[in-house]
Amino acid sequence: MIPEYLLRALLAGIMVSVLLGMLSPLINMKGLAFLTHATFHTLLFGAVLGMILGLIFSNFSLVLWVALIITIFVVILIALLENRGFSSDTAIGVIASFIAGSTVLAFGVLYKVMASRPYFALSQSVVSYLTGELFLITLNDLMFLVLGGAVIFFVMLAFYRDFLYVSFDAEGVEAYSGNARFYLTLLYVLVGATGALIVRTVGLITLQVVAVLPGTIAVMLSNDLRKILGISLGLTLSVQVLSIVLAYLTDIPPSGIATIMLGLVYGFLVLRR
Amino acid sequence: MGEILIIAENLTIYYDGYRAVEDITFRLSSGETLLLLGPNGAGKTSLLRTIAGLHKSYTGKLLVFGKPPAEVKDLISYVPQSHSLNERVPLKAIEVVAMGALYKRGFIHFNIPKSVLKEAEEALEFVGLGDIKNKRFAELSGGQKQRVLLARALVSKPKLLLLDEPLSALDPSARVEVVSVLAKIKREMRITMIITTHDPNPLTEIGDKVMLVNKRLVAFGTPEEVLRDEIITKVYGSLAKAVKVGERMYCFIGDVHIHGRERR
Numbered sequence A: 001m002i003p004e005y006l007l008r009a010l011l012a013g014i015m016v017s018v019l020l021g022m023l024s025p026l027i028n029m030k031g032l033a034f035l036t037h038a039t040f041h042t043l044l045f046g047a048v049l050g051m052i053l054g055l056i057f058s059n060f061s062l063v064l065w066v067a068l069i070i071t072i073f074v075v076i077l078i079a080l081l082e083n084r085g086f087s088s089d090t091a092i093g094v095i096a097s098f099i100a101g102s103t104v105l106a107f108g109v110l111y112k113v114m115a116s117r118p119y120f121a122l123s124q125s126v127v128s129y130l131t132g133e134l135f136l137i138t139l140n141d142l143m144f145l146v147l148g149g150a151v152i153f154f155v156m157l158a159f160y161r162d163f164l165y166v167s168f169d170a171e172g173v174e175a176y177s178g179n180a181r182f183y184l185t186l187l188y189v190l191v192g193a194t195g196a197l198i199v200r201t202v203g204l205i206t207l208q209v210v211a212v213l214p215g216t217i218a219v220m221l222s223n224d225l226r227k228i229l230g231i232s233l234g235l236t237l238s239v240q241v242l243s244i245v246l247a248y249l250t251d252i253p254p255s256g257i258a259t260i261m262l263g264l265v266y267g268f269l270v271l272r273r
Numbered sequence B: 001m002g003e004i005l006i007i008a009e010n011l012t013i014y015y016d017g018y019r020a021v022e023d024i025t026f027r028l029s030s031g032e033t034l035l036l037l038g039p040n041g042a043g044k045t046s047l048l049r050t051i052a053g054l055h056k057s058y059t060g061k062l063l064v065f066g067k068p069p070a071e072v073k074d075l076i077s078y079v080p081q082s083h084s085l086n087e088r089v090p091l092k093a094i095e096v097v098a099m100g101a102l103y104k105r106g107f108i109h110f111n112i113p114k115s116v117l118k119e120a121e122e123a124l125e126f127v128g129l130g131d132i133k134n135k136r137f138a139e140l141s142g143g144q145k146q147r148v149l150l151a152r153a154l155v156s157k158p159k160l161l162l163l164d165e166p167l168s169a170l171d172p173s174a175r176v177e178v179v180s181v182l183a184k185i186k187r188e189m190r191i192t193m194i195i196t197t198h199d200p201n202p203l204t205e206i207g208d209k210v211m212l213v214n215k216r217l218v219a220f221g222t223p224e225e226v227l228r229d230e231i232i233t234k235v236y237g238s239l240a241k242a243v244k245v246g247e248r249m250y251c252f253i254g255d256v257h258i259h260g261r262e263r264r
Ligand SMILES: Nc1ncnc2c1ncn2[C@@H]1O[C@H](COP(=O)(O)OP(=O)(O)OP(=O)(O)O)[C@@H](O)[C@H]1O
Pocket: B015, B018, B019, B020, B021, B038, B039, B040, B041, B042, B043, B044, B045, B046, B047
């Protein structure tokens, strides 16, 4: 019999794979690696803020919501700056450094609040946020992941071609009566929302690698869109499932195994060239 | 030629208070082709994007089809310089062309409608690329890419076509390839065109008017009126030279030293 927590982990892993498998090629083609990096900072900031509020109001589901809302707010802010004519790197750089600084301050507050409420084993929760807690996922978490993931998946699917077009030639979309700014902002929101949704399963530390590498690898291997998507999806799926099984057998956190596996595949391909 | 299509009077274009080009005054009639000539940084792209309704900070009068450009964007096709495209995105030629017609029909484009695909195919046929519709854009030659972009512009059924340096970065035979498509557009569709270029020579065959800019309007008129030594030397230095061969004007600018004055 497969234990239930393993089943939950597998289902979560599959959902995560589908989202990242679809998103990763776009991240690569549009050159959004820096944005995912900023998302990482923002998620950490949101999580710390969420934990402070969670402690104060004794409600830890706040962590996810606060992280989600802050991340979406921040990616929209970045998109707005870009739409006002700032280069992508400038917009992200300014916002990300501000967020990173605030995170340090927020940690200070968090420690103070934690010290005043000694009965919460929250330090563990901070760590598990960083490394992912795939095996601790509750049925509620899973439901949320699947429902939220389904929404993101269908929005992404519906607008996938538009995302390709704005990546190819945003000014062209604009010139032919399309709303390039809307598509760009929506893409950023999807990146942020996906990050917020999966961070507890994937873990903050490895989030960027698992978001960026599958697309990079797929684009290296093919220049056919269907194949790129196929490779990216297949890769994230097999890496997630394999890492969960290995983690179950070895007790090493699955996020670490998944990241190392991706790194090995990438390294192998780069060397073989 | 038909009615006046573009009216610009004392048009000055800004980027955050910086004047990119100033004091541009000209009129262009429907069906005419204008060659927009000027050195790097002269303001050609800025002028083109402003006429396209893509850049909105300007002063002075600018009417296209009797209206501010942003209100008539549907009638205008703007073809950017091809190096501004992100070729990592593996789009096929036909998908690139379809872009020109998709956004006027709805908001979500999971699938390209059959009618749009058909129009895109016809446009590709028109530019002589019917047989490469499923090739990836990134894998095409420079001349083919430019023709695909022309097809994308045509599929949106424009009345005014704005082309930013369609010939730069092309070798001579690819230039001929693209110019012959431009001539065909002019001949068969009678679309009004503005074409920016560093080198007017391949285009004088189709240019009815020439405008020379260098941060401001230097000259505007027919090729005979503008491509004259006393005018082009103002912008390109004393070595610039215009010559008439048969009915066509040619212009030697830049590094071409036809007098050999600098040779030892
Ligand atoms: N987005 C921008 N922001 C600020 N200044 C700009 C911008 N685009 C152009 N400029 C400036 O406006 C002036 C005109 O530039 P523009 O690109 O229109 O010239 P161009 O004639 O097209 O040059 P090229 O032949 O190099 O394409 C230049 O001084 C340029 O630096």
